[in-house]
Amino acid sequence: MSPSVPSTIGATYVEPSSETALEPGLKLGDLFQRNMTQQYVLQRLSERAWWVQAFNYGTVFYVGEEGVLLFDELEGVYDNITAAVASVTDKPITAVVYPHYHADHIGDIGKYVEAAEAGGRSLRIVASEKTRQAMELSGSGFPRPTEVVDWPRGSFAFDGLTVELHGFEWAAHTDDHSAWLLTQERIIHSPDLINPDQPPFWKFAGNERFHWHEQNLRQIYDLEWDHLSGSHGNIGTREDIDFELAFVADLKAAVGDAIAANPFMNFVDASASAHTGFLANWSATITQAATDALRPKYGELYGFEEATLPNAEMVTWTVFEYR
Numbered sequence: 001m002s003p004s005v006p007s008t009i010g011a012t013y014v015e016p017s018s019e020t021a022l023e024p025g026l027k028l029g030d031l032f033q034r035n036m037t038q039q040y041v042l043q044r045l046s047e048r049a050w051w052v053q054a055f056n057y058g059t060v061f062y063v064g065e066e067g068v069l070l071f072d073e074l075e076g077v078y079d080n081i082t083a084a085v086a087s088v089t090d091k092p093i094t095a096v097v098y099p100h101y102h103a104d105h106i107g108d109i110g111k112y113v114e115a116a117e118a119g120g121r122s123l124r125i126v127a128s129e130k131t132r133q134a135m136e137l138s139g140s141g142f143p144r145p146t147e148v149v150d151w152p153r154g155s156f157a158f159d160g161l162t163v164e165l166h167g168f169e170w171a172a173h174t175d176d177h178s179a180w181l182l183t184q185e186r187i188i189h190s191p192d193l194i195n196p197d198q199p200p201f202w203k204f205a206g207n208e209r210f211h212w213h214e215q216n217l218r219q220i221y222d223l224e225w226d227h228l229s230g231s232h233g234n235i236g237t238r239e240d241i242d243f244e245l246a247f248v249a250d251l252k253a254a255v256g257d258a259i260a261a262n263p264f265m266n267f268v269d270a271s272a273s274a275h276t277g278f279l280a281n282w283s284a285t286i287t288q289a290a291t292d293a294l295r296p297k298y299g300e301l302y303g304f305e306e307a308t309l310p311n312a313e314m315v316t317w318t319v320f321e322y323r
């Protein structure tokens, strides 16, 4: 068993249960070890919804009267996810969502389409209008959505469940990044917004930019939910958002201090053959200094050493350019 690390929020951990709905605020124990050794980690969240993770990739599914609604078609874990669904219901997966247009969250869609066709059904594929556009402009090779939800606010119904789209008009992660609220179940699913119970993951969970990350977190804060699914990391609550915002505030302050202590002119070298290195060397110095400054407070937490330098680099550029 690999060593466990402290919770970012002093959480109480429990064993996963596919039968008993998780009390909001509790977290699943030994999550990384479970991801590395089990076919899937499955937790019931509400009357009809479950959270599932395999190889550190997770999603949410809802069991309706006739079929199952699944929120991500995570790449490479089709067998794991479908085994988890089959362990709680014999109903087929009849609808899926493209939560945003990143291949690792929709990459197994072909297998879900094939399985539906083999069962004599055509799969509902729901996406936002923005995701539809992003796929079109990017020349995506994946099947197009069969149903489009208005951007940035819209909704769709599935077997009595209302799912609200809360799209981030100014998004850090992707142009079409969004949160999906399962209203009756009081669950919000926003893959790659936050890794609950961890300091920010590499590039703030694979963000295309840092700018707007804090605003996006605040945009979902007051919506009506009890459980937060970020796809990666543990099952979250507002305490995880509070931790992330506090970490970001500390990182921005550390970057600011490092910028003040390391004027750009110190990196200008007239004897160099190009000016290209000035900025790279300045940025590397700032990001290292900021990471070192955070280590005493956060260094023991999950993945700190691997994630914080690239995160400090993103924050440095944002702090420098957005004043």
Ligand SMILES: [Zn+2]
Binding pocket: 100, 102, 105, 173, 174, 191, 192, 206
């Ligand atoms: Zn993504």
